[in-house]
Amino acid sequence: MNGDLSKLCIHTITTKPWKIEEAAKNYAEAGIKGITVWRDALEGRNISQTGKMLREHNLEVVSLCRGGFFPSKDPVKRKLAIEDNRRAVEEAAELGTSMVVLVCGAEPDQSLEESRKQIRDGIAAVIPDAAAAGVKLTIEPLHPMYADTRSAINTLAQANDMAEALKSPWVGIAVDVYHLWWDPYLEQEIKRCGKNGNLSAFHICDWKVPTTDMLLDRGLMGEGCIPVRQIKTWVEEAGFEGFNEVEIFSNTYWKEDQSMFLDKIVKAYKEHVLYDMDFVLNGKQAL
Amino acid sequence: MNGDLSKLCIHTITTKPWKIEEAAKNYAEAGIKGITVWRDALEGRNISQTGKMLREHNLEVVSLCRGGFFPSKDPVKRKLAIEDNRRAVEEAAELGTSMVVLVCGAEPDQSLEESRKQIRDGIAAVIPDAAAAGVKLTIEPLHPMYADTRSAINTLAQANDMAEALKSPWVGIAVDVYHLWWDPYLEQEIKRCGKNGNLSAFHICDWKVPTTDMLLDRGLMGEGCIPVRQIKTWVEEAGFEGFNEVEIFSNTYWKEDQSMFLDKIVKAYKEHVLYDMDFVLNGKQAL
Numbered sequence: 001m002n003g004d005l006s007k008l009c010i011h012t013i014t015t016k017p018w019k020i021e022e023a024a025k026n027y028a029e030a031g032i033k034g035i036t037v038w039r040d041a042l043e044g045r046n047i048s049q050t051g052k053m054l055r056e057h058n059l060e061v062v063s064l065c066r067g068g069f070f071p072s073k074d075p076v077k078r079k080l081a082i083e084d085n086r087r088a089v090e091e092a093a094e095l096g097t098s099m100v101v102l103v104c105g106a107e108p109d110q111s112l113e114e115s116r117k118q119i120r121d122g123i124a125a126v127i128p129d130a131a132a133a134g135v136k137l138t139i140e141p142l143h144p145m146y147a148d149t150r151s152a153i154n155t156l157a158q159a160n161d162m163a164e165a166l167k168s169p170w171v172g173i174a175v176d177v178y179h180l181w182w183d184p185y186l187e188q189e190i191k192r193c194g195k196n197g198n199l200s201a202f203h204i205c206d207w208k209v210p211t212t213d214m215l216l217d218r219g220l221m222g223e224g225c226i227p228v229r230q231i232k233t234w235v236e237e238a239g240f241e242g243f244n245e246v247e248i249f250s251n252t253y254w255k256e257d258q259s260m261f262l263d264k265i266v267k268a269y270k271e272h273v274l275y276d277m278d279f280v281l282n283g284k285q286a287l
Numbered sequence: 288m289n290g291d292l293s294k295l296c297i298h299t300i301t302t303k304p305w306k307i308e309e310a311a312k313n314y315a316e317a318g319i320k321g322i323t324v325w326r327d328a329l330e331g332r333n334i335s336q337t338g339k340m341l342r343e344h345n346l347e348v349v350s351l352c353r354g355g356f357f358p359s360k361d362p363v364k365r366k367l368a369i370e371d372n373r374r375a376v377e378e379a380a381e382l383g384t385s386m387v388v389l390v391c392g393a394e395p396d397q398s399l400e401e402s403r404k405q406i407r408d409g410i411a412a413v414i415p416d417a418a419a420a421g422v423k424l425t426i427e428p429l430h431p432m433y434a435d436t437r438s439a440i441n442t443l444a445q446a447n448d449m450a451e452a453l454k455s456p457w458v459g460i461a462v463d464v465y466h467l468w469w470d471p472y473l474e475q476e477i478k479r480c481g482k483n484g485n486l487s488a489f490h491i492c493d494w495k496v497p498t499t500d501m502l503l504d505r506g507l508m509g510e511g512c513i514p515v516r517q518i519k520t521w522v523e524e525a526g527f528e529g530f531n532e533v534e535i536f537s538n539t540y541w542k543e544d545q546s547m548f549l550d551k552i553v554k555a556y557k558e559h560v561l562y563d564m565d566f567v568l569n570g571k572q573a574l
Binding site for chain 2: 109143147
């Protein structure tokens, strides 16, 4: 099956066993045009040179993952988190990308309400730096099963509320199908997000049935029960024209030969994310 | 610490290693006044005699768990599910309880929208039986991490929508802190639920940090990050006067001596669910 890979992006964490240099080479050879860089992949490297290396492979650096983790009961830690987010903004600019994805954080020892307030305050504190660097702070709402320690922002409605309250061109939102697929208000909140001009990123993978690990058992698109194509249609109808970013954490796939895994990603992308022949011929779109 | 146990109910599944006869005896000896019976606990027993036995222990049978699981791609299976729910209603009446809890079900091979429609249709089909038996069908919204196979009803807002659409005195809603604690709209949806007269049940436990199993790692109240007391205040303010039902699935606790586990439940209930002295003396309520 042929397929247009011009909007395919892969997160470095998806092929975690590869160093970023190997990832870049292999993604490029597979015809992939986008890469999202996790900060651990930059360790011990000159960041601007790494950005240059990626561009030499004709890879657009879609975003840097990740900032966030603002809440804490300890005001010193909250300050350190803000500083770390400023560093992330700088690193993004050095790398040559205009987006930092935020996993906002949560503190199980305080109320979610308090954590949500600290997230808003934390992002507000970093906005001037983001503006100066030309980097968008992209709030990623996380699945409610991560509300204890990873993110107190758990629905797109919440992320929309927060982006509207912050009211800055330097704040955006990432729609990740893994976190949001279950939400009965997803379609309308995607519309709202697009209307506000806040729909900055689209992350894809699948929810395996059964899922055996809450963090590290994500599936390839088509392998689970998420209607990835349906959600893709919604984000496109809301005006999104960016990359489809494959973000898979998987102990299973990380154990495999990563070249074979990359082949599977490309195949799954063609078969389960791009519109298929049934759609082209009959105007019908599979769920 | 003293504490009023008159509103404490325990689900038979919480002390799964015990037969229902042992559970009844031990709950009663501990001063517990309510029991919710899981259907597996009734296997091989005369149901009305079992109900009589529970009442002889001065236990009120708060509900029967569980009906539901309506969605399927296969219309034959959907019909069988409706029949099974009618049986659950009969069993509840025989047992002497006026409530069946519904874990509504989900079918990963079809859209959530379709599953939600099938749930509504399934409940509607059982309402006449519920009315005839004097048994309330109580929708329990489940955590979004169960949206693949256990329930397509994942927020209290959804359950409220559905109960309002069904508009029957024989439909209610169970608020379970484990499933709903993360929801930023929880307080307002509890109010709405109470205003509608639909707040039928209140289930408690805790969300452990970290949670190592998606199904069988629930914690005792106070052991995790759920503000159980806060949510209890909300349901009471919404007019709820029923039992606080302890529903814990835990491989860890099921391995323990169940008498010691029961002591821990009673202690956790007193210390983390009932208002504590700090509240009584200072009007302050701990989160």
